[in-house]
Amino acid sequence: MKAMILNGIKDLRDIRFPLDLVNIPMPEPQENQIRIKVSVCGVCHTELDEIEGRISPITFPVVPGHQVVGIVDKLGLEVTKFKNGDRVGVAWIYSACGFCEFCMEGRENLCDRFIATGKDVNGGYAEYMTVDEKYAHRIPDFFSDSEAAPLLCAGAIGYRSVQLAQIKDGDHVGLTGFGASAHLVLKMLRYSYPNTKIYVFARKLEERSFAMELGAFWAGDTANASPEKLDSIIDTTPAWKPVLEALTNLKKGGRLVINAIRKEEKDKSYLQNLNYQDQLWMEKEIKSVANLTVKDVENFLILAAKASITPEVQLYSLEEANKALFEMKEHHIRGAKVLKIH
Secondary structure (H helix, E strand, O other), rough: OOOEEOOOOOOOOOOOOEEEEEEEEOOOOOOEEEEEEEEEEEOHHHHHHHHHHOOOOOOOOOOOOEEEEEEEEEEOOOOOOOOOOOHHHHHEEEEOOOOHHHHHHHHHOOOEEEEEOOOOOOOOOEEEEEHHHEEEOOOOOOOHHHHHHHHHHHHHHHHHHHHHOOOOOOOEEEEEEOOOHHHHHHHHHHHOOOOOOOEOOOOOOOHHHHHOOOOEEEEEOOOOOOOOOOEEEEEEOOOOOHHHOOOOOOOOEEEEEEOOOOOOHHHHHHHHHHHHHHHHHHOOOOEEEOOOOHHHHHHHHHHHHHOOOOOEEEEEEEHHHHHHHHHOHHHHOOOOEEEOOO
């Protein structure tokens, strides 16, 4: 089968084509596993973190991709949840141990044996993949394949961020960065908290314009001060500077939720400029988002179908995966990028 393979850490400043198009053996489902004929796979900023070495360890070579939608085409022994022909999705959570204290509490995102799709095992930048049926998700009929793919990570991790932000209807909420996840969070907030005003901070004018099109109350540059102090802010950027800027825009007792698996080291020096008095004092909080749970994905898919939340999507072929990644690196983003494979 065809697949895009990452063979090692690459510097995208020097290498425009970090993934190689190869033919590899088709995987066979093991006990409790299903094989999926992949229809589409979303492109996530986490893939850039993998390529550029901000996430470790990674099992090389690996097929990236963790926003996978396709059709079940083969069942392993003891599979009972799905049948051939079912449409399913696979998210960042490929598996967890199931018996540690975190798994028992429904917080398998914190499991020490958490296995990530497209990082620890082969993901969806390929024609086929396998996964334990426990970690595959039924896709509501409401969504097309390409609409469903970004919901599995950008949407589900956004959903977790909203829960951690402890938002109340009528709050003033900020979104820092406006890519695949944030544009879905905005739609989610408008549905779940109709009296909430949403303030968007983004570097590019087209991103700010897009936010206003989707119903933001205000949009400005990441360095701008918001018109009023905010109850909570969700940060989806890969950089440190917006973290400090967000803290400045929080009101007393406000909460910043950082929805990013890693931050880039190149601007870590900004942390030296943290002003405790202006940016962190008065019981402001910082909360990170780590991975996601099976329930996050399931609950968000239900909510998204009920609220008719669909992403704006740009489609690419499997062979154009490097192009999609480079455009993301250069911040040419409007909504979500999705690879069409079958």
